[in-house]
Amino acid sequence: MAVEKMEMMNLVAPIENIHEILEGVVLTEKVHIQKGQNSGDSNFTLSVLEDALSTLRDMGSLVRYKASKKSLAAQRKDLQEITDTFDIIPDKSKSGYGECSLERAVDILCEMKSKVDPIKEALDETFEEIRRHRDFLESIKYLLGMDIDVSEFSKMKHFNYHIGTLTKERRIKLRNNYENISAVVLHIGSSEDGEAYLIFAPSDLDNESVKILKSLNFKEIKLPVEFKGTPDEVYKEVVEKIKTFNKIKEELEEKLSLLKEDYKHHIDNINRRLDIEEQIESLKDNLAVSRNFFYFSGWIPKSDRKKIKAQIEKLCPMAILSFEESEDIRKEIIPPTKLKNSWLLRPFEMLVNLYGVPNYKEIDPTFFLGLTYLILFGAMFGDVGQGSVIMLGGWLLKEKSTMKVQGELMMRVGISSVIFGFLYGSLFGFETVLPALLIRPIENIDTVLLSSVIFGVILLLMSFGLSIKNAVARRDIEEGLFGRNGLAGLLFYIVLLITVVQLALSRIVIPIYILFLIGAFMLSMILFRNPIASAVLKKTPSYHGGKKEYYIEGSFDLIETLLSLLSNTISFIRIGAFALNHVGLFLAFETMAHLSGNPAASVFIIILGNVIIIALEGLIVFIQGLRLEYYEMFSKYYKGDGVKYEPLKITKT
Structure with a gap:
């Protein structure tokens, strides 16, 4: 439920140990390489190391590593041809990664090709002969029965x-x-x-x-x-020829099968070795070197520091490792973001990343989004039967490795739909089968719509709180205290709510003029936030685009703030509207079923109605829930301008 703490790892080691140490870095699968932080020819590694390792300047000047890189394209092509011939997919598990050196892998690959290629060529020729003779059979069958040569x-x-x-x-x-x-x-x-x-x-x-x-x-x-001979004689001769070629084909396939069993383990190891070597070669783009040493920097999770340090020092005792906290790195260098959430909410990281990766110094919104989205979806699509279908669909989808996260997400929203289905007393649209544990939306329309708005107000207030907390983490006083989504904006929203509630209830507790003065004061704080914050920080105000343009733009921003707060609040009425729509849509199908006058037709209409509701309305509710999260709440507290933590992986998935 947080952004994992990251550290900068700086590594210095003798240049003769470059390969084994880089292999160790790759095998950790924990090191994130950050590129393109500086202009010119310098890169991230070189820049950071010049700062962090200035004491080693006497060892020689730092330059980017420019050694020629190995091309593994030929070996990769040869391996692909062999795996295609054997019709196998290399095992991508991590076991056995260190069993085979590159030189040994190339030797085994050459040995395999020398044995496989002749058999494959002979097999291809045999297949061609079989095809040619079968085509001939098709042609000569028209002449069967003729007494001609x-x-x-x-x-x-x-x-x-x-x-x-x-x-x-x-x-x-x-x-x-x-x-x-x-x-x-x-x-x-x-x-x-x-x-x-x-x-x-x-x-x-x-x-x-x-x-x-x-x-x-x-x-x-x-x-x-x-x-x-006659066509009949030739036909029999060709049939025998095909039998002979088929026998040769079986013998060749048997030889390939034996080779496949002999080499399968080697194929896995060669594939793993090529994966490692390809990552090592890509890693060399981020090295800096002197005459005797090479230098490297990258981000790692703080929790993995000891494990990574021990692994690299085991490979090369002479390696020097230093670690720096993210706070000690220059501000313009942004650490990558690695989210750390419980199994329950981890699938919702996908929805967060669709909007943008959290900034390293931002609060991870996954926990808040996950819980609120489950409530939003369930409230808008509450049905025990239909929710169970969604949950089952998610489980089936989860079994597909490529759709695991989507399946997990569907299972969770399906469970939420089932829970609200019990609260609403709805089973596949029918509201007479189960008792409502809380409320029947269609019988309490005003309550449902009002509850939706109240729930939306609570979520918006929490969004303001998260925005303020994020600003504090960034040490951004201007936005945290005086911004439209900061403390000033929160107080203005509270004043606005109190005013609306008092007018709606026709009961004045706090005089309207006092609320007006407080609201006007909050708006002025928002308008003049830059000079006020600058005065607090004892800095000179900075007006982007000029002072006049700043205040003109700020004035329009105040109008937009007022309108957006009202629209954000009213927008949550859609929760209740979709809950009512869910019931009303099924009632339409139920009415058509009764009017059909045919039991079979009635059952078909009810089933069709449930299919349409699950597929169409379920998708609409899913999108509307995201809309409330993104536009009503994320716009208040979440920037999503971070860098995703993407460590070097041996095999990309």
């Missing part, structure tokens, strides 16, 4: 022959053009693909016949010259 066709001197097929539509066109073809056209069979023909044409007129046949999209079938 097929090899005689190719020996004709004055005639050329063509065997092929036409679609049934093209056959009609061929028949209509018989007088234009200087050839003998024999219909020799039919199939699902079309009609088969044997055509004899004089050699000197064959080109003309070929053009006509091409225009009809004639699919010609070639008869290989190596076969002799």
